[in-house]
Amino acid sequence: MIGTPQELADVLRPVKHVLLDFDGPVCSVFAGLPAPEVARRLREGLLAAGERAPVGAEEESDPLVLLRLISDARPDLTESTDAALAALETEAVRVARATPGGESVLQACARSGRLVSVVSNNAGVAIAAYLAEHGLSRYVAGVFGRAPGDPSSMKPNPRLLLEAMEAAGAASEHCIFIGDAARDVEAGEAAGVPTIGYANKPGKDEKLVAAGAVGIVDSMQLVADLLIRAL
Numbered sequence: 001m002i003g004t005p006q007e008l009a010d011v012l013r014p015v016k017h018v019l020l021d022f023d024g025p026v027c028s029v030f031a032g033l034p035a036p037e038v039a040r041r042l043r044e045g046l047l048a049a050g051e052r053a054p055v056g057a058e059e060e061s062d063p064l065v066l067l068r069l070i071s072d073a074r075p076d077l078t079e080s081t082d083a084a085l086a087a088l089e090t091e092a093v094r095v096a097r098a099t100p101g102g103e104s105v106l107q108a109c110a111r112s113g114r115l116v117s118v119v120s121n122n123a124g125v126a127i128a129a130y131l132a133e134h135g136l137s138r139y140v141a142g143v144f145g146r147a148p149g150d151p152s153s154m155k156p157n158p159r160l161l162l163e164a165m166e167a168a169g170a171a172s173e174h175c176i177f178i179g180d181a182a183r184d185v186e187a188g189e190a191a192g193v194p195t196i197g198y199a200n201k202p203g204k205d206e207k208l209v210a211a212g213a214v215g216i217v218d219s220m221q222l223v224a225d226l227l228i229r230a231l
Helices: 007-012 034-049 061-073 075-093 100-113 122-134 159-168 182-191 202-212 221-230
Strands: 017-020 115-123 142-146 173-177 194-197 215-217
Touching: 007 215, 007 221, 017 100, 017 159, 034 061, 034 075, 061 075, 075 115, 075 122, 100 115, 100 221, 115 122, 115 159, 122 142, 142 159, 159 182, 173 182, 182 194, 182 202, 194 202, 194 221, 202 215, 215 221
Parallel strands: 017 115, 017 173, 115 142, 173 194, 194 215
Antiparallel strands: none
16 A cells, blocks of 8 residues: 555545546456457457458457557447447456455445446446446446547546546546556546556556556555545
């Protein structure tokens, strides 16, 4: 952890609106259906439609990066590729692994009177499916996944964060973003929102600090505890 519990509690005290990344802080989306397999299926879908993956995309194992590559090279394929990925993500969340403490964060926000918006590069339909299946929808005020057919909406673009804040009528000084990647911190900074980094893998803490996170945690349960402590 970077930042003492008291320092992190002080950061959280004025927060009325928690912006929460999905893949990482809430669950591991591709734990059951691995990301490389999803990327492979996306490429196979292109081949089945008589298309080829663009140069540089043949070995890409991150389906979100692959979506960007295809969109950049073949804008005419963006909508269909995005829809195919959304369907695969929805399949993946059925066997996703819940993050320890992720549900506790949602419950702590409800107990402390804070709104939660899930803001993610994943497809909104997949996020909503996961929340519904796990009985978590009631804790979430809004889901802001990537705009369908528009990969440019994904973080580090702040667009999704700004949309979530506008929908909630929340000022940036009353918001916090919790994410597990440098792009999350960059999006938060661009939106004027401080970000707490969730370092769920070795080496992530350094990247999150370098990106400008105001604090680092390695436990979502700690975040839940601090949200209650910060009342």
